[in-house]
Every structure is written in C-alpha cells, then in structure tokens.
Amino acid sequence: MKSLANHLEPIDWRKFSTTDTNYKIIGVDEVGRGCLAGPVYAAAVSFNSDILSDLVTDSKLLSEKRREELAKEIIQHHQVGLGFATVEEIDEINILQASLLAMKRAVEKLGATSGHLLIDGNKKIPNMPAKYQQTTIVKGDLRVSLISAASIVAKVTRDQLMKDLASQYPQYGFEAHKGYSTVTHKNSIATHGPCIAHRKTFSGVKEHLSL
Template identity: 50%
Template sequence: MTKYTPDTSFEEAAARRGYSRIAGVDEVGRGPLAGPVVAAAVWLPMDAVPEGLNDSKALTEKRRLVLYEQIMEVGDVSIAQATVEEIDEINILQASLLAMERAVAGLKTPADYVLVDGNKIPAAFGLDAEAVVKGDARSVSIAAASIIAKTWRDRLMVDLAQQHPGYGWEKNAGYGTKAHMEGLRNIGVTPHHRRSFKPIHNILYQAKSVSD
C-alpha cells in the first residue's frame, strides 16, 4: 500500500500550466446516518503552508484543531453543506458534489483551478479542475480542506447532540455506532436523520408497519 504525504506538487504543476488561484476541495460526512454533508474549499499561499497537513482522519483531534486555526489564518476558506433533506432528495453522492460546488463558489477570491478529492468532479464548477484519488493525503490544499470540513462538521454534530441527546453524536458525529443505534431504538428518528439511508428507512418502515 502506497504511503502518501501531502505536498505542493499538484499545486505547482497547475501553476506551471498558467493557473494562479488553485484551491483544494474535500467533503466529509458521506457515511453518517444523521447530519448534513459538509465541504470545504481552501486556497493556501504556497509560501505559508501550515506544517504537518495531512488527511484529517490521520490526525489527532488536538492536532486538527491547531491546524484548523492556522489554515483559517493564512488561507481563503469557504465552508458549505448539503442538508439532510437534499441528501434524501438527490442521494448522498450528488449532495456531496453539491456541497463541494457551494464551497468553491463561496471563496472570497474565485479560484481558477480546483483540486478535488476523489474521482469525480462536480459538473457545475464551471472551472478547470482535477480529481485526485486519495487527494487529502497527497495535496496540501485538499488536506487543508479535509481538516476544515471535518472540524467544522464535528462541532456541528456536538451542537446537534445537545439538542438531541441520547444518540452519542458528540462522539460518533452521526455515524451508525452501537450508541447511535441504541438511541434510534429507544428514542426514535429525529429531523436530522437521513431517511433515505437503509437503517433509518427500515426503522421508519417498521414503525409504519406496526401502526398500519
């Protein structure tokens, strides 16, 4: 298995082709049963890239928080989301792409080239872009975007956990952990649950069957 470390090679290659404002974009939250999918777009000055950037999942929470502050300080950062309703309406993949489109569109200074984590480029970018598989472990701009998106979404789920206690969202960020599934069985489904996701759909369907 190839071990990557994020560097500036993708950004430098795009700059050599004449692009001057190269942003990275990543999303987080495709797998959870609850909460929105969140994307971040980040442009970093190549002479002030925070040290130690990496895929957000490979960092401790403490390290992520330090890097989050550093990225916010030096970068042009935009955070966007697609709601639970949008996820249920258009499916999680399309909602992820929509969140990424919104994040890129929200940058203070528009990008002229976008490095996208994964293997799909949102059709509505209207910008030159490049899909980078495992981009959050290979490009500093995408790694920065992954750190921003994950930190922001985790904080959101902590806030939602205070409004809807009993599901463990402050620890599991909406993923289908044992505590979350127990909460669903004991308390039921909240407005923040994704009804198109099978475990939630099944609970609602069973409840409907019982009441019919």
C-alpha cells in the same frame, strides 16, 4: 506492514499554477458522506503561502486537538470557502449528488475569479463555470496538502455542528460519533427512533421511521 500513506506519491499543488496571479489553485474535499445523521460539509482552500504544506494530512489521521489547531491556522492565514448540503437535500438527491453540491457551494463561497480545482476522489463537480479547471485525485487528502487542508477545515466545522446537535438530542450521542454508523448510534436509533437530523433514506434509519 507499511501504511497506505507510504505507498502513495505526494503531489505538489504548485505544479498546477500559471503565471496569472488571479488564478487560484484550490483544494476541495467533503466530510460526513457515510454518516446516518447531519449534513454533508465541504471546504475549498487556497493557500496564500506553502507554510502549512508539510504540516497537514488527511483529517482522519490527526487527533481532534491537532485538527482544531490546524483548522484555526488555515482559516486565519489562507483563503477558505465552506459549503454544505442539508439532510433534506441528501434524502432528495442522494448522498453523492449532495456531496458534489456541497463542494460546489464551498468553491462559490471562496469567491475566486478563476482557478484549478483539485478534488478528492474520482468525481468532478458538475455545473461548475468554465473559469474553473478540475482534476480529481484519488486519496487526494493524503497526497495533496491543499486537499488535506480542506478536509481538516470541513471536518472540524462539521464536528462542531454535531456537538451542538448533541445538546438538542442527547439520546443519540452525536458528540462522540458525529453521526457516523457506529453500533452505539444504530442502537440509539432503534431505541428512540430517528430525529430530524437523521437521513431518512439511509439504511439503519429508514427501518425505524415508525418509532
């Protein structure tokens, strides 16, 4: 049986370009949306060349070592903006709105004067300035190299944060599951109760707030 990737048509990010040299084509993606702990992170990437176009793909399909190698290359040679929404913001405005907020912050950090945002998924980023056009692309992290690059940088950045949190809260095993809803993680919450890094409104966490 062929993988889903073989059934998806790649999209060349360059077709969204214009003759304006100041107009950036920007890939945007987020990571950590389905986690029980930690912030949601987003990255915005604009290529300075197409040298990485054939090397990147959805971050989830790469080994941790390869993600880290590619993230280093992307950050060193291309334009990158990173943004996040905190656990408190996730609990206050819900995970969808927090993910979109993280994306908006990532684009703002990139600092482009104008551009076309290629966004993974089917939701446009609300309240973006008119200088940005937006196109949503379902499975964009598999189909558009710019979005793939954004997914890689966002995941490597967030994974490192979760490894750092593991040293503060070793009982949860953040270094292994990065905050996702694994059996081990849910069992550790049930045993020890949530910590400050947990999303208090999420199922799997909220049931144990009294511990």
